[in-house]
Amino acid sequence: MTKLPQSNIYSASAEEIRDLFDDYLRGSRACIALALSERPLPDEARNAVEKSLESFGYGTDSCAYATLLPTDADVEGGDIALDAQALFLMIEGLDPLCVICADEASAQALEQAYRTAFVPDSAARLFGRPAVVFRDFPAMMKSEKGKQQAWHLLKSLPRR
Numbered sequence: 172m173t174k175l176p177q178s179n180i181y182s183a184s185a186e187e188i189r190d191l192f193d194d195y196l197r198g199s200r201a202c203i204a205l206a207l208s209e210r211p212l213p214d215e216a217r218n219a220v221e222k223s224l225e226s227f228g229y230g231t232d233s234c235a236y237a238t239l240l241p242t243d244a245d246v247e248g249g250d251i252a253l254d255a256q257a258l259f260l261m262i263e264g265l266d267p268l269c270v271i272c273a274d275e276a277s278a279q280a281l282e283q284a285y286r287t288a289f290v291p292d293s294a295a296r297l298f299g300r301p302a303v304v305f306r307d308f309p310a311m312m313k314s315e316k317g318k319q320q321a322w323h324l325l326k327s328l329p330r331r
Contacts, residue, residue, distance in 0.1 A: 204270070
């Protein structure tokens, strides 16, 4: 009897998707949560996402970060944005437990990819998974009021 390699169908598929979209992804390979933005999030916004997820019981390495444009704008094709089909394929292939949409451009891209509409600065559902859609998450991190509003929305994500 032939013995199969030590892996599973789910992890193999997610790794293939990670390789395919490598120019658009950073962060956790586990991808329990996916934070999507047009360009890489500033450190303060990433820190807020990571601390929030950690407080929900997901640990310190639970978030993958996806961008609509390659994370390195200087690479060949660094100005080529993901289209709706590619974005859908990436998210569904990674299959995160929850999605955080950090800005208006990524919210519009998600609307096209999933053929739906989102209310900015609110909790949502994305193909059955919990999501939070921000108009401008990095800008919210610049004031106490914005941080409180962001925290209120992030708390809608499930606890572990």
